Amino acid sequence: MSKHFMPRYSVAALMAARPAGLVSSVRNEAGVDAAKLEKLLGDVKSELTRVGDEVKKTAEQALQQAKDAGKTSDEVKSKADELLTAQAKLNDAQNKLTGRLEQLETRNTDIEQKLASRRGNGGGDVVKSMGQQVAESEDLKNFVNKSGAKGSIRITVQNAITSATGSAGDLIVPQRDTEIVGIPRRQMTIRQLLSVGRTTSNSVEYARMVTRTNNAAVVAENTQKAESAYAWEPRDAPVRTIAHWVPVSRNAMDDIPQLQGEIDGELRYGLELVEENEILKGDGTGQHILGLVPEATAYAPAFAPADETDIDTLRLALLQASLAEYPADGIVLHPTRWAKIELTKDGDLRYIFANVIQMAGPQLWGRPVIATQAMDEDEFLTGAFRVAAKIYDRMDVEVLISSEDRDNFVKNMLTVRAEERLAMAVKRPAALVTGEFIG
Structure with a gap:
């Protein structure tokens, strides 16, 4: 007796509206956004998996019938045909949905690239x-x-x-050079001309001779000797403070390793620049230092040479210091004036004293020349600097960093302060001679 296999699902129930409905939805997917397409694709894949399982079960049933009865029933054959047809339609729907999603993704990528190109090129060529x-x-x-x-x-x-x-x-990444390019700094030169000492007080007092009446003379035995007269006056060189500060964010100080060193250097340079100007030309008013030029003796030449030049003027200033018993040890000029002197030529266009091939250093009349922009171009200063004045350092340059300044703590800011204290005494004004060039 032959055995007929009865399937667990009827063909009508198996091929009910869901596969046909999904395929119809795929045909009408135009205008659907990517999210809905992805959901529809998920439903198709789920239904395709279910139909595939049923195809597999039907094939197993057909194989078992053929084994038991020698043939497969017409109902199983019909069921298998319908399942394979549904499976083919679902596969086609899945391919269409996948292609549509890929088109949407490609279009979105192109739009994003165009927008990025416009932002990067400022609307230029893409x-x-x-x-x-x-x-x-x-x-x-x-x-x-x-x-x-x-x-x-x-x-x-x-x-x-x-x-x-x-x-x-x-893809091009710029190279980062860690060097911080700063503004040029002036070379400080005036301090090195003077004697330097230290003080532990806020003022330096000293006595300066103002009168010398020397009546020393040869005398005969048993006669009254001559009387000389001397007078001194007390002088005072108060200690002055030079300082400044700059605000810096804590983040910048932490994130840029070389920033602290750069700030330190700039603050120190600022102090040195003001110090040089004060030492040379401070007027002594308020908190200013009384400088070399205001204290120096006015230029008064011993004689007037014919056709006086700048070189003549400086030689007469050296003579004035020597006549005051203070042989000069240096000359201070503006760089432009010094260049004009170096370029002085005779009638045959030969340099008067400069040898452009063998220059041993800036010198004039055997004295070193210090060229600094702290001097005015038409001014000069010469004399015996070592004996004329002395600097007293009270506090060397100090650079401090603090967060305890106003609202620094709550703003995560730092205050960097640089400060120095010093005094200067011009003890022998006659050792310095200053004046202006005639031309």
Whole structure:
């Protein structure tokens, strides 16, 4: 007796509305956004898995019937055909949905790239793909419009990798040079001319001779000797403070390793620059130092040479210091004035004293020349600097960093302060001679 296999699902129940409904939805997916397409694709995949399982079960049933009865029932055959048809439709629907999603993703990517290119180029030229270059080619437009697209055409596409944005430009990383390029700094020169000492007080007092009446003379035995007269006056050199500060954020100080060193150097340079100006030309009012030029003796030449030049003027100033018993040990000039002196020529255009090939250093009349922009161009200062004045350092340059300044703590800011204290005494004004050039 032959055995007939009865399936657990009827064909009508198995092929009810769901697969047909899904396939119909795929046909009408135009205008659906990507999220809905992804959900529909998920439903199709789920239904396709279920139908695949049923195909597998039906195949097993058919195999078992053939084994037991020698043939497969018409109902099983019909069921298998319907399942395979449904499976084919679902596969086709899945392929369509996948292709549609890929098109949407490609379109979105192109839009994002165009927007990024516009932001990067400021609306400038954008690197085009090969397809864009072909589609926008004038040769192609002429081929279609004029010849009706008959025959063949050769279109050359330039799609080399370049450093432009949209090609390899975004991959280029600039090199970082850690050097911080600063503004030029003046070389300090005046302090090195003077004697330097220290003080532990806020003022340096000293006595300066103002009168010397020397009546020393040879005398006979048993006669009254001559009387001389001397007078001194008390002088005071108060200690002055030079200081400044700068605010810096804590983040900047922590994140830029060399920033603290740069700030330290700049603050120190600022103090040195003011110190040099004060030592040379401070007027002594308020908190200013009384400097070398205001305390120096006015230029009064011993004689007037014919056709006096700058070189003559400086030689007479050296003579004035020597006549005051203070042989000069240096000359201070503005760099421009010193250059004019060096370029002085005779009637045959030969340099008067400078040897441009063998220069041993800036010197004039055997004395070193100090060129500094702290002097005015038409001024000069000469004399015996070592004995004329002395600097007293009370506190060397100090650079401190603090967060305890006003609202620094709550703003995460730092205050960096630089400060120094010093006094200067011009003890022998006659040892310094200052004046102006005549031309």
